[in-house]
Amino acid sequence: MAANKLMSAVAKLAPRAVQGGAKPTSMIPNMKIGTPWAGLKTRGELVEAGLMDESELSEQHKNVFNFSYFPEVGLMWDDLAYGRDPTVREALRRLPPDVHAARMVRISRALLLSAQRKVLPEEEWTTLESDIPYMAPYIEQVKREKEEMKEWKSKD
Amino acid sequence: MPCLRQGELCNWGSLMIPLRHRGLFSILNKSVWDYKVPVNINNWWYFGSLLGFMLLNQIISGFFLSTYYVAHVDHAFDSIVHINRDVYMGALVRGFHINGASLFFLFMYIHIGRGIYYGCYRQAGVWYSGIILMVLLMATSFLGYVLPWGQMSYWAAVVITSLLSTIPYLGPGLVDWIWGGYSVGQATLTRFYSLHFIMPFIMVIVVIIHVGLLHESGSSNPLGLYDPSGVGMRSFHPLYSCTDLFFCLVAFLYLLKLSCFHTWMFVPCENWIKADPMTTPKHITPEWYFLWIYAILRSAPTKGGGVALMILAILALALMPLTPLTHWQGGTQFSPVGKMLFFSWVTNLLFMTWIGSQPATWPYSYETVKGTIIYFGFYPVFLMNLAIKANKFSVNKYNYYKLWTITFFVSCLVCSYYLFDPSYVLTFEDFLL
Numbered sequence: 001m002a003a004n005k006l007m008s009a010v011a012k013l014a015p016r017a018v019q020g021g022a023k024p025t026s027m028i029p030n031m032k033i034g035t036p037w038a039g040l041k042t043r044g045e046l047v048e049a050g051l052m053d054e055s056e057l058s059e060q061h062k063n064v065f066n067f068s069y070f071p072e073v074g075l076m077w078d079d080l081a082y083g084r085d086p087t088v089r090e091a092l093r094r095l096p097p098d099v100h101a102a103r104m105v106r107i108s109r110a111l112l113l114s115a116q117r118k119v120l121p122e123e124e125w126t127t128l129e130s131d132i133p134y135m136a137p138y139i140e141q142v143k144r145e146k147e148e149m150k151e152w153k154s155k156d
Numbered sequence: 157m158p159c160l161r162q163g164e165l166c167n168w169g170s171l172m173i174p175l176r177h178r179g180l181f182s183i184l185n186k187s188v189w190d191y192k193v194p195v196n197i198n199n200w201w202y203f204g205s206l207l208g209f210m211l212l213n214q215i216i217s218g219f220f221l222s223t224y225y226v227a228h229v230d231h232a233f234d235s236i237v238h239i240n241r242d243v244y245m246g247a248l249v250r251g252f253h254i255n256g257a258s259l260f261f262l263f264m265y266i267h268i269g270r271g272i273y274y275g276c277y278r279q280a281g282v283w284y285s286g287i288i289l290m291v292l293l294m295a296t297s298f299l300g301y302v303l304p305w306g307q308m309s310y311w312a313a314v315v316i317t318s319l320l321s322t323i324p325y326l327g328p329g330l331v332d333w334i335w336g337g338y339s340v341g342q343a344t345l346t347r348f349y350s351l352h353f354i355m356p357f358i359m360v361i362v363v364i365i366h367v368g369l370l371h372e373s374g375s376s377n378p379l380g381l382y383d384p385s386g387v388g389m390r391s392f393h394p395l396y397s398c399t400d401l402f403f404c405l406v407a408f409l410y411l412l413k414l415s416c417f418h419t420w421m422f423v424p425c426e427n428w429i430k431a432d433p434m435t436t437p438k439h440i441t442p443e444w445y446f447l448w449i450y451a452i453l454r455s456a457p458t459k460g461g462g463v464a465l466m467i468l469a470i471l472a473l474a475l476m477p478l479t480p481l482t483h484w485q486g487g488t489q490f491s492p493v494g495k496m497l498f499f500s501w502v503t504n505l506l507f508m509t510w511i512g513s514q515p516a517t518w519p520y521s522y523e524t525v526k527g528t529i530i531y532f533g534f535y536p537v538f539l540m541n542l543a544i545k546a547n548k549f550s551v552n553k554y555n556y557y558k559l560w561t562i563t564f565f566v567s568c569l570v571c572s573y574y575l576f577d578p579s580y581v582l583t584f585e586d587f588l589l
Contacts, residue, residue, distance in 0.1 A: 111388030114196035
């Protein structure tokens, strides 16, 4: 139910693709790396707004998140999206340019830190509350379209 | 192609283009010189090229050995003695070959472990060609182990070829076909020699396919991140080509040290005795690199069960790319529980290696069963852990881990019926010290 609420909230910001290939407009006019984007909230804000269950920020989740290596190099969970998967690849393609650029900068920073065998200072580590699930609306959009296409083809 | 101007003999500008960018060399350039490698790869990534170096070492040392080796049951052992004692540098070349095989396997196991730890099995084509290479290497090394025709060579050939008799209906006939007679003999030795000679060249072809598939998808990196922008990438030459050469030199120096000072460390004492079909050695054990799978073979009380488990042990690796786990990288490097599972599995494999060298009596037989269960239990638990972790933080939930749970329990039911003897029940005395 929380996921449904989240989806309905962000669906307004991620318009359905129409025939003719209209690209989704950018929803983050003045984006800064690491700051919450307009229309896309951090997990902490989503829980406060009631769009995500409180158990998502439980101690167990926080410990698992914090003990994983990727927050220490400044990555968010959605930065680990596996680009070889077709659904995720299409969702990545639909990311707004600034969101995509921020993602690339974080990934490049992580790769360079990994190459130097270093991590960020502790105050710059990503936390579960500051993590932004920015891929969610686009993955949902792609999945919805695939289901519609499947349903359309089954009618042939 | 630019046209020549009047009076011009050739397009002088084309001579300024480096050779590596012209014609067929450009294909090699794209695969080797200018191939883009992630900048953050660590030392575990160098074992791939080390494996290529070891294959080259085996081919060259094997070629020199083959010029003196005689594939006849009466002369094979003596020809090996002749190589050791009389041929100039013969013992060193044989040392290179024997110890090279051990290093080959060590590097291969490290290479596979790196692949499992960092999630490299997601590149399915590369993974499957690697599994084929692993099977080819195991076959090649087994065939080569038989050639000295010592006691252990002969009886290892008898034991391993006899395992094929467990194949329903075709088994006994297949064993006789491979033997070329009614027992391991001259025909077996000759065909094993031929196969041992040709298989490395088949491996070279598979290696080219393996590397080609890798270069098509791009190398993985310790973070497992897919970076299409190419920001964190460097050309293979000169950074990684020089580092690869350095590690090959280190490996060669270590191989030289082993061959000069610990030449016969991996040769069992029974193999210094010529093969005698009438005398069975007290303990038949394979080389160290097969001990873990030998332990799995001995863990089942039935012969067929042991062979099936052995095949499943390798198939379990092959099934890893088939799990539609998650759309997130979520490799072991991001999972503390995954790390614990992985290193427990590695420790178990080391333990199985030791157990395989022990006799098949209590308590070793009991411990072998435990080790086998841990080995097979690792795969579903490990992959389920990655899937659960991936689902923990994803807003889009994927329920693929249920597929593995169902598969695991169904396969346990099937295996328990066919592979284990119901009369093999552990009694109270088995638990007493």
